[in-house]
Amino acid sequence: MTPTAPPLLRLRDVHRRFHLGTTTVEALAGVTLDIHAGEFMAVWGPSGSGKSTLMNILGLLDAPSTGEVWFEGEGSRSLGDDALTDFRGRRIGFVFQSFNLVPVLSALENVMLPLQIGGEPDARERAGQALAEVGLERFVGSRPDQLSGGQRQRVAIARALGIRPRLVLADEPTANLDSENSRMVVDLMREMNRAHGVTFVFTTHDPRLLDHVDRKILLRDGRIEQDEVGS
Numbered sequence: 001m002t003p004t005a006p007p008l009l010r011l012r013d014v015h016r017r018f019h020l021g022t023t024t025v026e027a028l029a030g031v032t033l034d035i036h037a038g039e040f041m042a043v044w045g046p047s048g049s050g051k052s053t054l055m056n057i058l059g060l061l062d063a064p065s066t067g068e069v070w071f072e073g074e075g076s077r078s079l080g081d082d083a084l085t086d087f088r089g090r091r092i093g094f095v096f097q098s099f100n101l102v103p104v105l106s107a108l109e110n111v112m113l114p115l116q117i118g119g120e121p122d123a124r125e126r127a128g129q130a131l132a133e134v135g136l137e138r139f140v141g142s143r144p145d146q147l148s149g150g151q152r153q154r155v156a157i158a159r160a161l162g163i164r165p166r167l168v169l170a171d172e173p174t175a176n177l178d179s180e181n182s183r184m185v186v187d188l189m190r191e192m193n194r195a196h197g198v199t200f201v202f203t204t205h206d207p208r209l210l211d212h213v214d215r216k217i218l219l220r221d222g223r224i225e226q227d228e229v230g231s
């Protein structure tokens with residue numbers, strides 16, 4: 001028998017409960033899911049359906065209340081806090097709705113930041129390459145307030161990709177963009193997915209963006225209601 005690589009991410013019966021006073025909110029109510037290396041997928045569903053909670057668990061930023069998560073075959077429960085931070089820092093890039101760039105730093109310095117944290121000796125060169133790939137070579141010296149929303153999100157994508165991650169997670173990356181820039185951001189993520197084989201998972205409220213993904217997962221009340229391959 002040929003050994004097959006484990007999926008990039010494996011979730012088994014993941015529940016995430018939040019306790020608010022005497023009530024309990026079950027944000028995820030039994031999610032079972034495999035994500036394979038190279039997938040380009042979207043998680044969609046109504047507000048409060050558990051999308052951000054799921055993204056935090058996929059990104060190993062949060063742990064399930066019950067259930068199991070494996071990243072490349074490694075059980076997340078077996079890693080201590082420091083090991084988990086290191087593991088995440090080397091494998092996962094994050095893109096946020098609000099861009100989360102450091103306002104006083106240039107685009108180049110923003111992209112360099114995670115590379116420097118990871119002790120990468122060629123941080124400047126790598127950051128420059130990442131910015132060139134997203135079409136922003138002319139803006140390396142610009143601060144976030146000198147860039148448009150679409151350009152800021154491209155910087156954020158370059159920053160996520162700089163560490164050469166296995167996975168990029170983007171929670172509502174287009175929520176603050178108009179439809180043209182939203183398309184551009186999704187097209188760019190797709191291009192990076194194809195060029196580097198990086199797995200992308202993003203959440204969205206916008207059904208128009210679902211035409212561009214290989215797989216879409218509909219969440220409702222913390223459960224997977226549909227898991228559709230092909231667009």
Ligand SMILES: Nc1ncnc2c1ncn2[C@@H]1O[C@H](COP(=O)(O)OP(=O)(O)OP(=O)(O)O)[C@@H](O)[C@H]1O
Nearest residue numbers: 018020025026027046047048049050051052053054
């Ligand atoms: N830290 C928290 N403490 C308490 N409840 C929480 C917490 N995070 C999420 N929840 C609850 O869990 C449920 C799912 O929230 P989540 O943020 O995952 O939804 P979402 O699908 O991302 O929504 P949106 O589309 O509005 O971003 C909601 O009922 C929310 O109130």
Ligand SMILES: [Mg+2]
Nearest residue numbers: 051052053171
């Ligand atoms: Mg959310």
